[in-house]
Amino acid sequence: MKFIGIIPARYASTRFPGKPLADMKGKYMIQRVYEQVKTVLDRVYVATDDRRIFDAVHSFGGKAVMTSENHKSGTDRCFEAYSRIGEGEDVIVNIQGDEPFIQTRQIEAIMECFESEGTQIATLVKPFTKEDGFDALFNSNSPKVVLNNRNEALYFSRS
Structure with missing residues (x-):
């Protein structure tokens, strides 16, 4: 099975504007999420509607894709991103951009869910x-x- 990780990230959060770019001991929050997920998934992208986040991701060597600012959910943002950069993956893993302490075992657990043919969607x-x-x-x-x-x-x- 082929997996791709997409991390939706927007700057204009109502609860914490700019959260993806928050400094966490010298790294952006989004960078910490990206680096954790990248240890498990071969292809990882940040999907964002903000040039500051896009540029920050590229500054640490990550991959990002610009999306519309009109999405109502991160899932919508992931779908748009995948329609631009997808390469026929079987599963899109939507990773929350504000989970800098996500563990590789958590991503592996989601991936294991798809070993069952009946699984179409899974969440931790x-x-x-x-x-x-x-x-x-x-x-x-x-x-x-x-x-x-x-x-x-x-x-x-x-x-």
Whole structure:
């Protein structure tokens, strides 16, 4: 199976404008994500609507593609990017641009999902634990998912 990783990144985030270019001990946040993912996937691109992010990605040797600024979601941005740079990959891995500590094992786990012929889409989730604290459930910056008994997502929400 052929995989491609696409990291949607926009500058004009409402919660944290410029987040992809935030300095994390001398590297951009988007650079840390890119470098982690690149250790597992052969082809990785940042999909952005902002020239500053595009130029920053190229400055550290990454690959980027410009997309429309009118997308409503990162998934839409990934689709446009793939239609421009795709080479017949079987799976597009949409990687969140604000996950600088993503582990290679997490990307490998997503890839393993597609060993089953019936898998068309997969997403990583983790249960809330007591250590997360009760407030984590009400944090709008933390997406939540409700799963059925077959671990299929029924509902996604920030509420």
